Amino acid sequence: MTNHCCEAMNRRVNVRCDQHDDPFDCPDALIKFSAKFREYGLIIHDGGTSSITIDFCPWCGHRLPESRRDQWFDELERRGIDPWEDEVPAEFEDERWLASLPQD
Numbered sequence: 001m002t003n004h005c006c007e008a009m010n011r012r013v014n015v016r017c018d019q020h021d022d023p024f025d026c027p028d029a030l031i032k033f034s035a036k037f038r039e040y041g042l043i044i045h046d047g048g049t050s051s052i053t054i055d056f057c058p059w060c061g062h063r064l065p066e067s068r069r070d071q072w073f074d075e076l077e078r079r080g081i082d083p084w085e086d087e088v089p090a091e092f093e094d095e096r097w098l099a100s101l102p103q104d
């Protein structure tokens with residue numbers, strides 16, 4: 001499991017509610033963390049699935065890791081995979097794909 005910048009963020013990202021399976025339905029859910037893109041978003045409860053990407057933690061003020069969204073698409077393209085057409089490998093559904101990249 002990903003370790004976030006602070007205890008408050010850990011709690012918010014991992015909030016589980018027994019009344020709502022989908023965090024977008026749950027008024028207690030504030031943060032949506034996308035592991036595959038490493039993106040943090042504030043959930044907007046407008047009945048849809050909108051969220052605002054945030055760069056800083058609202059609780060500790062720490063700068064959050066940079067989004068890997070562009071890299072995610074680049075890496076799939078490098079492997080000849082079209083995410084809209086082809087089946088996306090399981091490691092690309094969460095942060096595991098990042099571990100397979102050359103580390104610098």
Ligand SMILES: [Zn+2]
Pocket residue numbers: 004005006007008009057058059060061062
């Ligand atoms: Zn924090």
Ligand SMILES: [Zn+2]
Pocket residue numbers: 017018019020025026027028
């Ligand atoms: Zn709930």
